[in-house]
Amino acid sequence: MMVAMIVNPENLVYSRPKGFTDTPSHYCPGCTHGTAHRLVAEVLEEMNVLDKAIGVAPVGCAVFAYNYIDTDFVQAAHGRAPAMATGIKRVWPDKVVFSYQGDGDLASIGMAETVHAAARGENITIIFINNAIYGMTGGQMAPTTLPGMKTTSSPNGRDVETQGYPIRMAEMLATLDGAGYIVRRSLHDPANIRKAKKAIRAAFETQVHNLGFSMVELLSTCNTGWGVTPVQSLTWLEEHMIPAFPLGDYKIAPEVAALKI
Amino acid sequence: MAREMWKGNEAIAEAAVRAGVEAYFGYPITPQNEVLEYMSHRLPELGRAFVQAESEPAAINMVYGAACTGARVMTSSSSPGISLMQEGLSYIAGTEVPMVLVNVMRGGPGLGNIAPSQGDYNQICKGGGHGDYHPIVLAPASIQEAVDLMPAAFELAHKYLNICCILIDGSIGQMMEPITLPEMQPVVRKEYDWAVSGAKGRKRHVLSSIYLDVPTEEKVNLRILGRWREAQANEIRFKEYYLDDAEYIIIGFGTAGRIALSAVRAARALGIKVGLFRPISINPYPYKQVEELCQQAKSFLVVEMNTGQMLKDVQAAVRNRVPIRFYGRLGGVMPFPDEFVHEIQEMVKNPGKPEDDPADLWYQRMMARGEER
Numbered sequence: 001m002m003v004a005m006i007v008n009p010e011n012l013v014y015s016r017p018k019g020f021t022d023t024p025s026h027y028c029p030g031c032t033h034g035t036a037h038r039l040v041a042e043v044l045e046e047m048n049v050l051d052k053a054i055g056v057a058p059v060g061c062a063v064f065a066y067n068y069i070d071t072d073f074v075q076a077a078h079g080r081a082p083a084m085a086t087g088i089k090r091v092w093p094d095k096v097v098f099s100y101q102g103d104g105d106l107a108s109i110g111m112a113e114t115v116h117a118a119a120r121g122e123n124i125t126i127i128f129i130n131n132a133i134y135g136m137t138g139g140q141m142a143p144t145t146l147p148g149m150k151t152t153s154s155p156n157g158r159d160v161e162t163q164g165y166p167i168r169m170a171e172m173l174a175t176l177d178g179a180g181y182i183v184r185r186s187l188h189d190p191a192n193i194r195k196a197k198k199a200i201r202a203a204f205e206t207q208v209h210n211l212g213f214s215m216v217e218l219l220s221t222c223n224t225g226w227g228v229t230p231v232q233s234l235t236w237l238e239e240h241m242i243p244a245f246p247l248g249d250y251k252i253a254p255e256v257a258a259l260k261i
Numbered sequence: 262m263a264r265e266m267w268k269g270n271e272a273i274a275e276a277a278v279r280a281g282v283e284a285y286f287g288y289p290i291t292p293q294n295e296v297l298e299y300m301s302h303r304l305p306e307l308g309r310a311f312v313q314a315e316s317e318p319a320a321i322n323m324v325y326g327a328a329c330t331g332a333r334v335m336t337s338s339s340s341p342g343i344s345l346m347q348e349g350l351s352y353i354a355g356t357e358v359p360m361v362l363v364n365v366m367r368g369g370p371g372l373g374n375i376a377p378s379q380g381d382y383n384q385i386c387k388g389g390g391h392g393d394y395h396p397i398v399l400a401p402a403s404i405q406e407a408v409d410l411m412p413a414a415f416e417l418a419h420k421y422l423n424i425c426c427i428l429i430d431g432s433i434g435q436m437m438e439p440i441t442l443p444e445m446q447p448v449v450r451k452e453y454d455w456a457v458s459g460a461k462g463r464k465r466h467v468l469s470s471i472y473l474d475v476p477t478e479e480k481v482n483l484r485i486l487g488r489w490r491e492a493q494a495n496e497i498r499f500k501e502y503y504l505d506d507a508e509y510i511i512i513g514f515g516t517a518g519r520i521a522l523s524a525v526r527a528a529r530a531l532g533i534k535v536g537l538f539r540p541i542s543i544n545p546y547p548y549k550q551v552e553e554l555c556q557q558a559k560s561f562l563v564v565e566m567n568t569g570q571m572l573k574d575v576q577a578a579v580r581n582r583v584p585i586r587f588y589g590r591l592g593g594v595m596p597f598p599d600e601f602v603h604e605i606q607e608m609v610k611n612p613g614k615p616e617d618d619p620a621d622l623w624y625q626r627m628m629a630r631g632e633e634r
Contacts, residue, residue, distance in 0.1 A: 052459035056326070057469075066467045072457040074329045075469035077352050080322035083314065087326025087334070088457065090310035091284050095459050113322070116315035 019045045023067045030230025032187040032220040033061060033129065037068050039197045040100065040127055043204055044071065053096040054088055056081040058110075060102035061135040069100075079110025082117035085124040096207060098125040104134045107143040107167050114169070121178030121212040125203045128169060128215055130184075131222040132241060139225035143167045146244050151225070166244060170217045174250035180212030182251040186219040188237045192247075202252075202261040211255050219245055264441050269404045270295035270434045272442065273337075273363055273427065276408035278303055279445045280415050282361070283332040284310035286323035288342060291375045292431035293365035296337040309448075317342040321349030328358040329468045331456030333415045333448075337363035339431070340381050341372065344389065350424055351390030355470030357455075357485065359418035361411075362396075362426040365434040368593025376593025377430035377516060379566035385426055386544040393482050395489045396424035397496065398544035402519040404438040406541070412443055417496060419451070421488045428543065430516050430566065432595065489545075498541035499550055503529060507536030509608060510554055512575055513564040514540050517596065521564050524601030535605055543571065551578035560584045560612035562604055567591065569620040576619075584612050587619035 005011055016022065019041030027033045044050050053071040057063055059078035066073030076084040081099035089097040106114050106128050117124060133151055134140040140153040144166045148157040170184040181203050185196035196218055203214035219241050223233035267275070274296045277285075285304055287297040297313065304311040310327070314320035320336050327334040338346060343364050353360055366381045368374040386398050397417050401407040407429060418425040457466050472478035503525055504510065513521040518539035528535045538554060540547050551574075554561075561583060563572045569587050579585060588604045590596045613622070 051461040054457045054459060063471065066469070070460075070465060072460050072465050073467045073469075074326065074356075074457055075467075075471055076325075077322060077348055080318065080325070080349070083319040083322035084326035084329075086312060086319075087284065087286060087323035087328070088330060089326075090312060090323070091327045091330040091332045091334075092458060112315050113319050116319065120312070 017041045017045050019050050019070050021068055021070045025068065026064060027061065028224045030221065030223040030233060031061075032218075035187050035193060036127060036129060036218055036220065037065065039193070039200050040098070041069050043197065043200045044096070046201070047204055047208070049096045049204070049208070052094070053098065054092070056085045056088070056097070056099040058099065058101040058105040060105045062100050062102060062129065063136070065100050079105050079108070080113055081105065081110065082113040082122070082124065082126065086117055086120070086122050089122060089124050093123070096204060098127065098204070100127045100129070102129045102135065103131065103142045103144040107169050115173070115176070118173045118176045118179045118213040118215070121180070123207050123210055123212065125207045126215040127200065128217040129220045130169070130217055130245060131220040131225070132166070133222045133225040135222045135225050139222070144245070146240060168245060170215070170250045173215060178213050179215070179251045180253040181206040181214040181256050183249045184217040184219065184245060184247050186237065186242060186247055188219070188221070188234045198261070202256065202259075205259055205261050206256050209255070209259060211253055217245070219247070264439045266437050267404060267440050267442070268295060268435070268437050269407065269429070270365065271299045272404050272408050272440055273411065274299035274303065276411035276443055277335055277361070278307065279443050280412040281333050281446045281448045282309070282335050282415070283448055283450070284327040284334045285336065286312045286314050286320045286327070287336050287338065288314050288317045288320045290339045290342040292367055292434045293337050293339045293363065295434070296363060317345035318348060321346040324360050325349050325353050325356070325358070328353060328360045329356070329457050331453040332450055333361070333419070335361040335363065337365065339365045339367045340369050340378070343381065343384065347390040350396070351392050351394065352470050353424060354390070354394035354396070354485065355392060355481075356468050357422040358468065359422050360424055361414045361418050362424055364426055364428050366428065366430040374593045375431060377432035377566065377595055378593050379430060379515060379517060379570070380591070381428075382543065382565070382567060382570035385428055394485055395544060396426050397421065397492055397542070398426045398428050399498065399541055400428045400515040400543045401433065401541065402515050402539060404433060404436070405440045407433060408440055408442055412446065417492070421492050423488065423492070428515065432516050493545040496542055497545060497547045497550070499547045500539045500541060502537040502539070504536035504538065504554075506534055507557065508559045509533065509535040509562065509605065510558045511535065511537045511562045511564060511601070511605070512540070512551065513537070514543050514571060517564045517566050520596055520598055521601055523598035524605060527598060527602045528605045533605060533609055546574045548574070548578040551575055555579055555582045558583050560586060560608050562586045562588065562601070562608050563619065564596065564601055564604070565589045566595065569623065572620060581615045584615050584617060585619045586613060587623040589623060
């Protein structure tokens with residue numbers, strides 16, 4: 001196909017969403033962060049809230065999320081994104097405030113901020129990237145690392161006797177009355193990516209309808225940290241992570257269900 | 262406005278409300294609890310934001326988020342809680358967003374106690390968090406002075422895009438005094454060209470303290486320093502008492518300065534020509550004013566409720582031109598005016614030499630006071 005034909009609007013089947021900048025990605029080839037970012041950008045565009053959205057970037061690989069998602073953004077200290085989002089949301093209750101955090105950020109150093117934002121029923125949305133590893137710092141054990149899984153700080157595999165067990169955040173937060181929408185999805189194939197997008201939409205709808213705290217946990221890959229190819233990482237996610245972190249709806253408040261998203 | 266009896270912490274909270282604070286985030290810690298408690302009913306009543314956070318790190322990061330909107334925001338805490346907030350304070354300084362911090366100091370280190378102390382002068386003035394930054398620190402000596410400084414604290418924070426700290430101790434927080442509160446100001450949220458509010462009809466705003474490109478980070482550090490130098494040039498505050506004919510000069514801030522005023526009056530009654538210089542802005546510090554006092558002072562007496570933290574700043578200004586005597590009480594012990602009068606009398610008897618080490622001589626005197634050990 002000639003280039004001219006490809007760029008012909010009639011033949012255009014895929015392009016950058018309005019909520020995305022044209023900054024080249026710094027993520028490793030094969031990483032699912034790009035997919036998750038895109039889903040957030042698409043949902044914000046489809047809900048027509050790009051100009052009232054304020055993102056909170058974490059510390060971790062997504063520290064530069066604001067380079068890609070084209071909305072107002074702040075960048076938090078490690079683990080403190082839900083607190084920062086709380087501060088913004090309380091001053092701007094009518095804006096759409098979201099954080100985008102990895103497992104070390106959200107489930108380790110930021111555990112208290114995450115749990116209490118949910119307990120308060122803070123009207124914010126968290127996109128939680130669970131890839132079972134600290135990606136940015138070079139592949140150390142995360143709070144979600146699977147038993148036996150090798151990382152640079154569990155070189156013989158996570159020994160549950162001394163290093164404990166992975167934390168299932170969606171299940172844990174679903175016990176809190178302040179949570180309006182808590183689900184876990186996966187990004188390992190197109191069908192699941194579509195389901196993930198629907199969940200992200202539902203989470204943001206929960207927020208704009210003032211129905212409480214919303215979080216979408218996305219099982220994601222870190223082929224670099226895991227030491228496998230991108231394709232192998234998708235298979236590994238499906239075969240190992242989903243059994244440990246079952247996909248599903250952990251809390252959908254009746255008022256959220258009534259929205260019929 | 263009528264004069265009314267107010268407790269320090271509550272008066273400070275009400276003064277912040279009247280100065281237009283839009284959001285408060287805090288965590289309980291004695292002796293500042295009444296600020297949090299007062300805000301918990303007062304702010305919702307006015308439709309403004311209040312959150313009791315799950316911890317001090319969470320509280321300061323809520324402040325950080327709210328500060329990024331350009332609203333007038335604040336928190337309050339006491340020594341151990343301020344230690345926990347240092348991470349957020351560094352990020353706020355690095356992001357160049359404004360906030361007001363009220364620090365009601367108590368005895369330390371560690372868990373210490375809940376009695377009044379000035380042991381956190383260095384922590385707050387010299388930077389407890391990482392990186393090169395300099396918060397503006399104001400140290401009132403009475404509840405009236407504290408409430409009068411609240412509007413200025415917000416104005417300074419927003420003018421210099423910096424942290425402005427009101428530094429008091431547990432005694433000012435807990436005591437009651439008759440005061441006149443400042444007038445209620447309307448809430449005005451300025452349209453800053455950096456604040457986040459959703460990018461409607463404008464280019465988006467991104468606020469961050471990360472600059473991986475090191476020359477850029479150096480430029481940011483220089484920009485922060487530039488604003489600080491401006492504050493150093495323009496924001497010096499102090500009070501002088503009985504200095505016109507003073508041969509001996511006491512220097513003390515906050516509560517120690519207030520107790521020193523009683524001591525000055527008592528010593529004057531004894532015929533000693535002594536005066537008081539009380540810094541209010543302790544960061545930036547009035548170095549030039551202290552330096553000028555060297556021309557009239559036979560000797561200085563520095564009084565603090567710590568081991569001589571501000572003493573180092575006085576020494577930097579005096580530079581061995583005039584003898585300095587130091588007297589400090591520690592760990593939550595409040596000095597009596599009589600103790601200062603005794604120090605004044607001893608100083609008059611023996612002003613010492615400019616090259617003396619005042620902190621060392623004070624330590625030896627403290628250790629020699631067997632009954633106090």
